[in-house]
Structures are given as structure tokens and as C-alpha cells.
Amino acid sequence: MKKVKEIYRTVSTKPTIVSRNVHIKEIVEMLLEDPITRSVYVVDDGRIVGIITVLHLLKVSGYRFFGIFPKPENVLKDLEVITAKTAEEIMMKPLWVTPETPISDALKIMIDNDVQELPVVDETGRIIGDLSSLEVLNALWRE
């Protein structure tokens, strides 16, 4: 089976990395500069400590600007996220793949976490790239 290293540079080439204290406004700015991006990686001392997805940002924004709550079955899961006030609080637990991760494992992580883009880390935990859902779909359906 194909591994992450064979596909992760075909669509998305540059991971979007921020530090813990960055403001949501800056994150939105970075997403607009590189609109292929759907996940931002929070890094501390060179290591990944969290992920912020566009779906998360939509929920935070809905609550902050309009008091919109997610649908009932998601409230428990989402409450912590939508009431967060700092960028660090918004992030989800870190997720990642390595160049040696089989595509099936990467896909399962995406499906289980509703994440469309994952950081690729080396053996020391440093982010060396990112894996887009489009790269996975391409590897599966077009080859």
C-alpha cells in the first residue's frame, strides 16, 4: 500500500503553522492567503501541540458573533471549543502522520476526526509538510 511520503507533496505544499498566542484574526488572514488550506497547525518549540480546522473556526465564529450553538447532538463535544476565548483554547488535540504512514491509516484519522488536512512530521516531531484530503482522494481514485 502507498505511504504518505509518496503523495503529500502533490496538491498542498506548505503547512500553515502558528504559535499558541496568535489571534484568530491572523489565522483567518493566513487561510485567505492560501485558500487551499483547511487546517492550521499550532506549534510550540518546534513540536505540534494542536490543530485548528476551518470547521472549528466556523463554530467559534457562529457562537461569538451570533450566539449560534451547534446542533444538540454535538453540543457536549463542541461546548469547550465554541466558548474558548484565546487561540490556544480553540485548538483541538494534535493529530499527525509521518512519511511512512500508510494511506489507509491517514484516511482513518481524517474520517474519525472530521479533519481534511493533517501535518506530516519527521521522527523528531518536526512538521515537514502536510497531507491534504485531495491528495488522498487522488491517490485512491485516479491511479
Place this chain on the structure above:
Amino acid sequence: MKKVKEIYRTVSTKPTIVSRNVHIKEIVEMLLEDPITRSVYVVDDGRIVGIITVLHLLKVSGYRFFGIFPKPENVLKDLEVITAKTAEEIMMKPLWVTPETPISDALKIMIDNDVQELPVVDETGRIIGDLSSLEVLNALWRE
């Protein structure tokens, strides 16, 4: 409050439209050609009949190629989707906004349905554009 018509052309300009009988392989091809896209709109006789998101395609692909099931709490909701065999069966119920939809309503539709991009339709139901989640985030956080 701002309406959809004021923001929907700022990031994503071209909706990705397919007919009912198009193969998943072709949909993946279209996504790769325009990698900003995260939703494909299924149209019949000029009217929207369904939406296919990248998250949906990941679930379909996980099941089809590796037998991966979504996490237990999502199985009932997702079962119909992941076992679908034709492109028409893969689509979710149609969702849309109009140019006059307030941004808060558009955001709520995105949050409630885990959708990052919605078709913009005119009063006759024809698709005239699409609204990207990045356009919504931009309108809320940067202005």
C-alpha cells in the same frame, strides 16, 4: 447585517457542478483542478438536487477501499452514505443560500451540516455562485 451578495465572490468564484450520473473519479478530478473547492453541487434540469462534500468523499473512499467505518456515534448517520454505489446515491440533501440570505443564516447552515461551501441560487433555483467558509470568516473577523 451583511448579506451573502456582498461577500460570495471574494474568494471562490466558480461553483463546481455535476449531473446525477457522473462518476466519483470525475468528481475527484474536478476537485483537483480547483483545489479551493470543498463542495460539489449535483444539478438536474438546472436545479440543485444534492451536495457532495470532501468529507463525504473521504468516508465513501475509506469504506470502499479499506472497509473503514466512521466512529460509532456517526455510523447510523453515515451508513447510507458510505455504502452508496453510484454518484447520485452519494449526494446529501441539497442545501443553498440566496444573495439575500444574511451571513448569520448561511453560517448556521454550514455549522449544522458540517459543510464548508454552499451554492448561491437565484429566485428560480438556478445556481449563480457559491459561498465559501473562508468568505464568511473573512467578513466576520477582518472587517
